[in-house]
Amino acid sequence: MEPAPGLLEQPQRTEAGSPQPEPTPWQALPVLSEQQAGDVELVLAYAAPILDKRQTSRLLKEVSALHPLPAQPHLKRVRPSRDASSPHALEMLLCLAGPASGPRSLAELLPRPAVDPRGLGQPFLVPVPARPPLTRSQFEEARAHWPTSFHEDKQVTSALAGRLFSTQERAAMQSHMERAVRAARWAAARGLRAVGAVVVDPASDHVLATAHDCSSTASPLLHAIMVCVDLVAHGQGRGTYDFAPFPACSFAPATVPYGVRAGAVRKLDTDEDGLPYVCTGYDLYVTREPCAMCAMALVHSRILRVFYGAPSPDGALGTRFRIHARPDLNHRFQVFRGVLEEQCLLLDPDT
Numbered sequence: 001m002e003p004a005p006g007l008l009e010q011p012q013r014t015e016a017g018s019p020q021p022e023p024t025p026w027q028a029l030p031v032l033s034e035q036q037a038g039d040v041e042l043v044l045a046y047a048a049p050i051l052d053k054r055q056t057s058r059l060l061k062e063v064s065a066l067h068p069l070p071a072q073p074h075l076k077r078v079r080p081s082r083d084a085s086s087p088h089a090l091e092m093l094l095c096l097a098g099p100a101s102g103p104r105s106l107a108e109l110l111p112r113p114a115v116d117p118r119g120l121g122q123p124f125l126v127p128v129p130a131r132p133p134l135t136r137s138q139f140e141e142a143r144a145h146w147p148t149s150f151h152e153d154k155q156v157t158s159a160l161a162g163r164l165f166s167t168q169e170r171a172a173m174q175s176h177m178e179r180a181v182r183a184a185r186w187a188a189a190r191g192l193r194a195v196g197a198v199v200v201d202p203a204s205d206h207v208l209a210t211a212h213d214c215s216s217t218a219s220p221l222l223h224a225i226m227v228c229v230d231l232v233a234h235g236q237g238r239g240t241y242d243f244a245p246f247p248a249c250s251f252a253p254a255t256v257p258y259g260v261r262a263g264a265v266r267k268l269d270t271d272e273d274g275l276p277y278v279c280t281g282y283d284l285y286v287t288r289e290p291c292a293m294c295a296m297a298l299v300h301s302r303i304l305r306v307f308y309g310a311p312s313p314d315g316a317l318g319t320r321f322r323i324h325a326r327p328d329l330n331h332r333f334q335v336f337r338g339v340l341e342e343q344c345l346l347l348d349p350d351t
């Protein structure tokens with residue numbers, strides 16, 4: 001089932017020197033986990049003004065020993081007073097407060113002899129960030145409540161700023177998504193759903209499978225991604241379905257990925273024949289955000305990264321669910337949305 005020659009190749013330009021079409025701008029933005037994308041969760045804590053600054057280091061030691069905050073290593077213990085007219089310059093975080101907390105005295109919060117409360121004023125309640133911030137925007141939000149440390153993930157920051165991929169990588173991404181768009185158009189022209197998908201080995205940029213939606217009343221599960229994963233398996237001498245009636249669905253025989261040949265480019269699960277387990281180490285390009293079934297198929301097939309063009313109301317990689325980042329599944333992968341979004345939206349504007 002080799003692809004018909006040139007079936008999905010770029011249309012050839014007929015006139016020499018005709019102007020290059022204006023490239024449509026697009027941005028591949030990461031689809032983060034719920035923890036990374038969510039608002040900062042706050043919990044109540046007790047703090048107290050430091051009336052005598054000379055006691056600060058002693059108080060810091062004693063309070064930290066009595067009330068360690070193992071789940072809040074990001075919280076700084078001392079902050080400058082927020083009120084410029086306040087007679088004291090510093091405030092100290094004492095301990096977390098329960099959900100139904102009311103006013104407490106120093107003696108209740110810091111019992112002697114563990115802490116000598118000399119130098120501290122009347123405790124007050126203050127909301128503090130419950131968890132370490134994971135992104136710069138969470139950090140900015142968290143520190144507005146209480147001074148917070150932040151161990152920045154540079155890759156996440158540059159991905160959110162749209163700076164993760166080089167010009168060369170973007171050109172390759174665009175070319176793979178254009179291939180998926182052509183497969184989707186091929187399907188649409190034959191009355192099938194306009195969704196296209198491509199699997200690529202990112203180490204070599206080699207296209208391993210190209211698919212479009214083949215679903216029908218008789219075969220409702222043959223979404224483009226299910227077809228594409230099965231075609232990758234065909235390329236490995238496996239696979240289940242017969243896609244002969246769909247000549248735009250094609251695969252290339254698998255080879256041992258570059259990652260294995262080069263030694264240790266990345267960790268790959270491989271089978272006895274040295275081939276990767278289905279999509280281990282591979283990227284998927286798909287014109288539309290995958291549904292829950294397809295997202296789970298990508299978990300099972302061990303995909304490395306997914307790039308999709310247009311979001312979908314039932315989408316399981318960002319819109320309704322974030323299946324790629326669930327801590328309770330045994331495989332997680334990176335997801336980027338927005339590659340050629342405009343063209344992808346035009347394919348299937350209702351969904």
Ligand SMILES: [Zn+2]
Pocket residue numbers: 223224225290291292293294295
């Ligand atoms: Zn699907």
